[in-house]
Every structure is written in structure tokens, then in C-alpha cells.
Amino acid sequence: MVLLRTVMIVLAVLVTGTALAGEQAADDLVLANGGVRLQKPKGKACIRPTEWMRRNHMDLLIHKQAMTVREGARMRSESLLQCQSCHPNREAFCDRCHDYAGVEPNCFECHNYPE
Amino acid sequence: MTMDRRTVLGMGGAVAAGVLLAPGVQLIAAPPSNETSAAGSQRWAMLVDVNKCTPGCTACLDACRKENNVPLFGDPARDVHWIRKVEVQDKEHRRAPFTLPVLCNHCENPPCVHVCPTLASFIRKDGIVLIDEHRCIGCRYCMIACPYKARSLVYFSTRFPKDGNPRVPIRAKGVVEKCTFCVHRVDDGQLPACVETCQGSGQGAMIFGDINDPQSEIAQRVKTLRTETIRADLGLKPHVHYQGL
Numbered sequence: 063m064v065l066l067r068t069v070m071i072v073l074a075v076l077v078t079g080t081a082l083a084g085e086q087a088a089d090d091l092v093l094a095n096g097g098v099r100l101q102k103p104k105g106k107a108c109i110r111p112t113e114w115m116r117r118n119h120m121d122l123l124i125h126k127q128a129m130t131v132r133e134g135a136r137m138r139s140e141s142l143l144q145c146q147s148c149h150p151n152r153e154a155f156c157d158r159c160h161d162y163a164g165v166e167p168n169c170f171e172c173h174n175y176p177e
Numbered sequence: 178m179t180m181d182r183r184t185v186l187g188m189g190g191a192v193a194a195g196v197l198l199a200p201g202v203q204l205i206a207a208p209p210s211n212e213t214s215a216a217g218s219q220r221w222a223m224l225v226d227v228n229k230c231t232p233g234c235t236a237c238l239d240a241c242r243k244e245n246n247v248p249l250f251g252d253p254a255r256d257v258h259w260i261r262k263v264e265v266q267d268k269e270h271r272r273a274p275f276t277l278p279v280l281c282n283h284c285e286n287p288p289c290v291h292v293c294p295t296l297a298s299f300i301r302k303d304g305i306v307l308i309d310e311h312r313c314i315g316c317r318y319c320m321i322a323c324p325y326k327a328r329s330l331v332y333f334s335t336r337f338p339k340d341g342n343p344r345v346p347i348r349a350k351g352v353v354e355k356c357t358f359c360v361h362r363v364d365d366g367q368l369p370a371c372v373e374t375c376q377g378s379g380q381g382a383m384i385f386g387d388i389n390d391p392q393s394e395i396a397q398r399v400k401t402l403r404t405e406t407i408r409a410d411l412g413l414k415p416h417v418h419y420q421g422l
């Protein structure tokens with residue numbers, strides 16, 4: 063009985079260890095805000111500080127949207143199309159966090175997110 | 178409106194600067210100043226030489242659909258058109274039937290803008306009439322107001338086309354859309370897709386430019402040649418001019 067329990071524990075530890083090692087091997091995942099796993103960004107720095115972006119990217123996008131559409135203020139380097147240069151996969155970055163936070167922005171009903 | 182937004186931007190910058198000064202936060206480079214802006218001194222306009230517009234040629238229509246991801250649903254009553262070709266025949270048959278492209282005239286007094294309840298339709302500083310699709314509620318007042326049938330409602334959901342142009346978003350179901358004078362290209366110093374294609378295909382029926390700039394070809398041609406606009410009597414001051422109508 064004791065032997066069986068030991069075997070179970072060893073097995074469990076092994077399985078967990080393997081799983082953890084596996085996830086560490088896929089090192090494109092980072093933990094953000096404790097809960098959600100996002101794809102690791104490619105570039106060195108975001109266009110604004112990461113912490114600020116995490117809370118305020120939607121306001122920045124809406125501000126840019128109004129400026130672009132209404133005033134013709136186009137800044138290619140800060141366009142939505144440029145996000146993919148650091149976050150190449152929308153599902154693994156934008157969508158994953160939006161799902162976690164339970165928000166459904168409709169940007170991508172119309173806007174293309176080049177892969 | 179403009180000042181308010183700029184003030185808000187300034188405040189945003191101040192907040193960002195505050196964040197930067199906080200310990201442990203890395204400094205970021207100042208945003209590059211590669212920003213474009215619509216200039217109030219400009220007035221974009223188009224001139225179509227009807228004599229050069231060949232019946233049967235659809236180069237401008239095809240270029241527009243491709244550039245702006247304009248969908249075709251296969252239902253003539255529901256299809257979206259940013260630019261159409263119209264065949265004209267005078268009643269007395271003094272002249273052979275001819276064709277001309279008809280698109281949004283980017284009127285100086287646009288009734289579509291005046292009726293829009295959400296301020297989605299607006300006229301940009303440089304005279305380009307646009308729809309802010311983010312605000313449009315699809316009420317279609319503007320479609321009734323426009324005497325040129327320039328606007329279409331998007332009746333169905335569409336997907337981004339495989340070979341679509343990533344620079345132009347598609348439009349959601351239930352908003353109104355129309356010709357933008359290829360505003361994304363104009364802001365980049367390019368010609369609208371229809372004009373470029375018309376010139377490239379050898380017809381050369383269309384030119385585009387800043388009619389406020391006396392040196393521009395369009396300003397000189399509108400000044401020296403006999404040009405007309407469609408239904409000038411309505412007083413909307415259209416900015417698609419026609420030569421040889």
C-alpha cells in the first residue's frame with residue numbers, strides 16, 4: 063500500500079515536472095498579471111511603457127482612431143497594422159487576454175491583423 | 178473638437194511622462210514625428226475627361242474594388258458601389274452615347290454630412306468627405322440626402338478577402354460606405370487607385386490634385402477649359418469635375 067502510494071506520488075511528480083519542463087521549453091509564453099499566458103513579444107520595447115499599455119491600450123487606440131479618421135493624422139509606426147511586428151499572432155496575444163478579461167472588442171470585425 | 182483632442186493628447190503625454198519618471202520604469206524613445214495631417218489649405222478634386230472615357234472599360238471600377246476591399250454580394254439591389262459607370266444618351270440623339278464614371282463628389286456643401294445624426298459623416302479639412310464607420314449607425318439618412326447615389330449600405334457581413342488590401346479595413350454589416358478618394362493613399366502622397374489605373378491603362382481620362390494650388394494641372398485645366406459638375410444647380414459645389422460633358 064505504501065509502495066503503491068509512493069509510486070503514485072513519484073508518477074505525479076514526474077508528470078508535473080515534464081509538463082512544467084514542456085511549458086518552459088515553449089518559451090514564447092509569458093505570464094501577465096498572474097493569470098493569463100500570452101505570447102512573448104518579439105521587439106525590445108512597446109510604443110508606450112508596457113504597464114501603461116496593459117491598462118490603456120484601448121484608449122490609445124481609440125484616440126489614434128479618431129485622429130486618423132478625422133484629422134488624417136497617420137503615424138505608420140504606431141498604426142494598428144504595426145502591432146503584429148512584435149505580437150505576430152493575434153490569437154496568442156490580443157484574443158487570449160480579451161477572453162481572460164471577458165471583453166469583446168470588435169476591432170477585428172473590420173480591421174485586418176496581418177499574420 | 179480638434180483642440181480638445183490635442184489637449185487630451187497633451188495630457189496623455191504628461192501622464193506618460195509621469196510614468197516615465199517613476200522609478201523602475203524604463204525610458205522609451207519619443208514617438209517619431211512621421212505623422213501626416215490633413216491640411217486646411219488644400220482642396221482635393223478630380224477631373225474626368227469624358228471624351229477619353231472608353232465605353233466598356235472598367236479599369237477604374239476594378240481598381241477601386243481591389244484597393245478598398247469593396248464587396249460584391251451578387252445581388253444587384255444590395256451590391257456596394259463606390260464608383261459606377263453611367264451611360265448617357267441625349268434625347269435628341271445629337272451625340273453618340275457616352276460613358277462617365279460617377280462617384281462621391283466630395284461636395285463642398287455636403288447634404289449627407291448635414292443630415293447625419295451621429296456626426297459619422299464629416300468633411301475633412303482638405304475637403305474629403307468621409308464616414309467614420311466607428312460611429313455610423315446605418316440609419317441611411319445620408320443615402321437619401323445624397324443626390325448622386327454615391328453611398329451604399331453594407332447589407333451583409335463580409336470576411337477579409339484572401340488577396341485583400343491590408344491597408345484598408347473592410348466594413349461591418351449595417352454601416353454606410355462610399356468613395357473616400359482613397360484617403361489612405363492621398364495621405365501617403367499617392368493618387369487614388371482609379372486615377373492611377375486610368376492613367377496606367379492608357380485612357381488617361383482622370384486626373385486628381387489640389388484645386389487650391391494654382392500650379393496644379395487640375396487647377397489650370399478647370400480654370401482654362403470648359404468643365405462642368407453634375408447637377409451644379411443644386412449648389413453643393415461638387416469636386417468631381419467633368420470635361421466634355
Ligand code: SF4
Pocket residue numbers: 280281282283284287288289290306322323324325326327328355413
Ligand atoms: S456626392 Fe453624395 S455622398 Fe458625396 S459628398 Fe456629395 S452628397 Fe455626400
Ligand code: SF4
Pocket residue numbers: 292293294295296297298308312313314315316317318319320352353
Ligand atoms: S447611415 Fe451612418 S453616415 Fe449615414 S446618416 Fe446615418 S449614421 Fe450618418
